[in-house]
Amino acid sequence: MAKFWLVLLLLLSGCQQAYYSTMEKVGVHKRDILVDRVENAQKSQREAQEQFSSALEQFSALVKYDGGDLQRQYKLTQAEYDACEKSALDVKNRIDAIEQVAEALFKEWQQELKEYSNQSLKRDSERKLSQTRRQYTSLLVTMRQAEATMQPVLSSLKDNALYLKHNLNAQAIGALKGEFGSIERDISRLLAEMNKAIAESERFLTTLKQ
Known part of the structure; x- marks a missing residue:
């Protein structure tokens, strides 16, 4: 089983590399793909809020x-x-996609530092790489925190739907009334965390587009 997952991981990694190579041939680089994926994640987060x-x-x-x-x-x-x-699930997948291309971008950037002959340019590139990595780490943490706030809400909504399914009567409604305050608080927190992630995304995009 372990070998199966290793082979699958290698195949997926190979597919990603082939995709990046194909995109670079038409002038779309990893940085451009990262920008697109962060913007897509923002859109998914706003849709999740709604x-x-x-x-x-x-x-x-x-x-x-x-x-x-x-x-x-x-x-x-x-x-x-x-x-x-x-x-x-869409939000999670969008964040996963950001991680994939960001790791590939930083790996490539780090490797290409060895190719500089001009030490001044190399130091400046190293500085920018370090800065971008720090901002990316902050972005990823914020996005994952926002993603995590959806889980308790999903659990509560599922519980309530299941309870109602098997108790279609006024007494069931009365029992669910006590859950409303908790769900309302959890969703308010979710919306706030999503807003933080979206704001962090904007800051990161500004850096990438400079």
Whole structure:
């Protein structure tokens, strides 16, 4: 099994290198790809903010239920959870993609330092590499922290959807009312962490585009 995962990792790594090589042949370098992926991650984070806010609105409507079709309320609640889960996965995948190209970029940058004959230019490039790495590390930490805030919300939304599925009655709504405050706090924290990550992304993009 260990050999299987090692082979798979090597194949994926080879695919990435082939992709970067192909893109460079048409004038698109790793730095350009990194910019695109950070911008894509920003977009995913904003979409996740909207989706989790929508889920909170649906849960608020659910706990205010005062007669009507409970089966429909369950379906809406489940749909919001499914959409949130999809958004969370998209955010994770976008951050993973940033990590892949950033590691490749920094490795290439470090190797190319050996090719300088002008020591002044080499020192300046080393300084910029160090600065960019520090800012990237800060960005990645902030993005992962924002990503992590989605998990407790997803767990709560899933629990509530499951509970409602098997208890389609007014008593179930009463039981879920006590969960609303906690979910509201968790989603507020999620939105704040996402805003931090988006702001950090803007700072990092400014550095890359200089």
